[in-house]
Amino acid sequence: MRRHPCFRALTAHSPKRLKSPLMLVLGIETSCDETAAAVVSDSGDVYSDVVRSQIASHAPYGGVVPEIASRDHARAVVPVVREAIAASGFTLAQIDGIAVTSRPGLSGALLVGLSAAKGLAWATQKPFVTVDHLVGHLLAVLLQRPGSSAPRPEYPFIALLVSGGHTAIYRVNGPELSLVHEIGATRDDAAGEAFDKVAKLLGLGYPGGPQIDRLAAIGNAARAGVTLPRGIADHRSFEMSFSGLKSAVARHVASLPSPPQDQALADLCAAFQATIVETLVSKTVRAAAREEVPRIVLAGGVAANKGLRARMAEVCTRRELALFVPPFSSCTDNAAMIAYAGALRLSRGETDTLSEGPATKTALLRVTRKGGGKR
Numbered sequence: 216m217r218r219h220p221c222f223r224a225l226t227a228h229s230p231k232r233l234k235s236p237l238m239l240v241l242g243i244e245t246s247c248d249e250t251a252a253a254v255v256s257d258s259g260d261v262y263s264d265v266v267r268s269q270i271a272s273h274a275p276y277g278g279v280v281p282e283i284a285s286r287d288h289a290r291a292v293v294p295v296v297r298e299a300i301a302a303s304g305f306t307l308a309q310i311d312g313i314a315v316t317s318r319p320g321l322s323g324a325l326l327v328g329l330s331a332a333k334g335l336a337w338a339t340q341k342p343f344v345t346v347d348h349l350v351g352h353l354l355a356v357l358l359q360r361p362g363s364s365a366p367r368p369e370y371p372f373i374a375l376l377v378s379g380g381h382t383a384i385y386r387v388n389g390p391e392l393s394l395v396h397e398i399g400a401t402r403d404d405a406a407g408e409a410f411d412k413v414a415k416l417l418g419l420g421y422p423g424g425p426q427i428d429r430l431a432a433i434g435n436a437a438r439a440g441v442t443l444p445r446g447i448a449d450h451r452s453f454e455m456s457f458s459g460l461k462s463a464v465a466r467h468v469a470s471l472p473s474p475p476q477d478q479a480l481a482d483l484c485a486a487f488q489a490t491i492v493e494t495l496v497s498k499t500v501r502a503a504a505r506e507e508v509p510r511i512v513l514a515g516g517v518a519a520n521k522g523l524r525a526r527m528a529e530v531c532t533r534r535e536l537a538l539f540v541p542p543f544s545s546c547t548d549n550a551a552m553i554a555y556a557g558a559l560r561l562s563r564g565e566t567d568t569l570s571e572g573p574a575t576k577t578a579l580l581r582v583t584r585k586g587g588g589k590r
């Protein structure tokens with residue numbers, strides 16, 4: 216394994232250090248509405264993981280307000296980084312490199328994390344590396360959190376990445392960008408976006424995913440009295456579409472004499488969630504069959520959905536596929552996944568210059584055309 220020239224084998228005296236010395240990386244994440252910092256080794260051991268959510272700031276608006284996100288990150292980033300270093304049991308001097316999310320995300324939000332990371336790297340002369348947020352989500356399943364003995368998947372694996380801004384199925388042959396291949400993605404809304412928009416029109420607040428999940432658990436889809444469309448149900452296609460589903464829920468609600476309440480609301484949530492889950496599960500399992508890869512990984516905020524986890528587990532058991540589901544804290548935005556992806560880049564000898572800027576789109580190669588049909 217090639218090491219970056221700045222790599223220095225640690226002989227940390229920290230009592231938390233149990234294994235042989237590895238590369239320790241501080242990760243910073245500010246791509247959307249969570250300010251996060253973490254210290255993680257290149258073997259995936261998580262020493263600290265601090266996440267400060269901005270949900271309360273955005274909730275009155277029913278979604279993330281970019282300007283508010285940037286300002287909140289600017290206030291929080293230094294305290295969050297300090298807390299992550301202190302909680303890790305290491306000092307800044309003992310950290311080998313600085314990793315930061317540079318894409319995809321809100322430009323102003325990304326700029327705050329990037330500036331903080333560059334300032335730290337410059338002041339300490341430590342190697343600096345940028346990370347694609349989606350690669351972070353895809354590798355989150357490999358993190359080793361304290362007390363966890365969950366098995367880690369081998370490469371290759373099929374990953375269903377379902378988050379607030381993205382929904383795609385990937386074949387992941389390794390941790391490098393060039394080894395991640397998109398099999399199919401949404402042509403319009405991300406699954407998390409659909410959860411949030413439907414929750415908003417049902418008056419459930421923001422973020423809507425957890426609220427719909429909670430109500431769906433006590434609802435009965437068969438009693439909802441509506442048949443919702445499964446976008447791109449064609450079983451040969453791995454592309455997805457969720458905007459028609461959202462519109463169908465809106466039309467159904469508009470056709471009712473009054474907005475659904477109580478059990479009727481729970482039944483509608485169950486019907487909506489079941490429709491999304493069926494699309495995600497069936498396409499992911501078919502991708503695993505086509506690629507002849509018997510391992511499936513869930514990633515991203517919507518992977519916290521209990522209905523998705525349960526249905527995917529049921530189908531994987533039936534098809535004899537191994538399913539790897541990260542803990543909730545690794546599904547939603549966090550800096551541990553960024554630190555880990557950055558540590559792997561550094562351990563491959565890769566670094567970035569301090570002139571790196573933010574980008575709103577992922578660097579992963581996309582085969583699905585957003586906003587359009589097949590090419």
Ligand SMILES: Nc1ncnc2c1ncn2[C@@H]1O[C@H](COP(=O)(O)OP(=O)(O)OP(=O)(O)O)[C@@H](O)[C@H]1O
Nearest residue numbers: 378379380381407422424425428516517519520548
């Ligand atoms: N239990 C749940 N069920 C369904 N959706 C959920 C659940 N928990 C969180 N979500 C959804 O996950 C999304 C947030 O996930 P995440 O933080 O990974 O997205 P993001 O970082 O905003 O987007 P991206 O990673 O694409 O840039 C929100 O849309 C939220 O509603």
Ligand SMILES: [Mg+2]
Nearest residue numbers: 378516547548
């Ligand atoms: Mg995310």
